[in-house]
Amino acid sequence: MDVHVAQARRTTARVLKQWSLPDAPAEDARLVVSELVSNAIIHGSGDVRLRLRLRHDDHELRIRVTDDSTAPARRRRTSAAGLGGRGLHLVACLSLRWGVADGGRTTYAVIPTLTEAPPCRRTTQSSTKSTC
Numbered sequence: 001m002d003v004h005v006a007q008a009r010r011t012t013a014r015v016l017k018q019w020s021l022p023d024a025p026a027e028d029a030r031l032v033v034s035e036l037v038s039n040a041i042i043h044g045s046g047d048v049r050l051r052l053r054l055r056h057d058d059h060e061l062r063i064r065v066t067d068d069s070t071a072p073a074r075r076r077r078t079s080a081a082g083l084g085g086r087g088l089h090l091v092a093c094l095s096l097r098w099g100v101a102d103g104g105r106t107t108y109a110v111i112p113t114l115t116e117a118p119p120c121r122r123t124t125q126s127s128t129k130s131t132c
Contacts, residue, residue: 008037008050019054021061025113028094029061032109035087036065036073039107044069054113060096061111072104 012033016026033050040048046068053062073088091098091109098109 004048005034005037005041008033011050012052015052016061021054021113025061025111029063029111032063032091032094032111033065035091036063036107036109039073039087040065040067040069043071043073056113059113061113062108063111064101064106064108066102066106068105070104072100073107 009030012030013026016029021029029052037048037050044067049066051062051064051066053064054060055062088098094111095109096112098107100107
């Protein structure tokens with residue numbers, strides 16, 4: 001499907017509700033979809049396509065955003081005053097893993113579907129601060 005950011009969020013929310021995904025991972029997934037679709041629109045080319053796949057056996061939601069550009073998505077360094085460049089950092093924090101495939105045309109993220117937070121959002125017993 002060809003998508004825009006707001007449409008992608010609405011579609012994702014509707015599908016995840018139909019799949020009865022818990023609220024916490026569903027919200028993480030909506031944010032990841034927003035970031036990946038935004039990146040594809042801003043930095044990619046051609047039509048932007050979104051694919052969601054729920055893997056019950058692995059307790060994972062796989063998100064794939066594809067465009068026609070072969071330039072792979074990559075994290076950038078940002079300054080405190082910088083207005084952009086934080087999208088893939090957020091994706092990394094909310095996902096079990098993320099990366100690129102299809103010669104750079106697809107950026108994917110894997111979100112845990114259990115209510116447990118991804119590793120970088122967990123807190124340790126000695127600290128209440130998250131690691132991300």
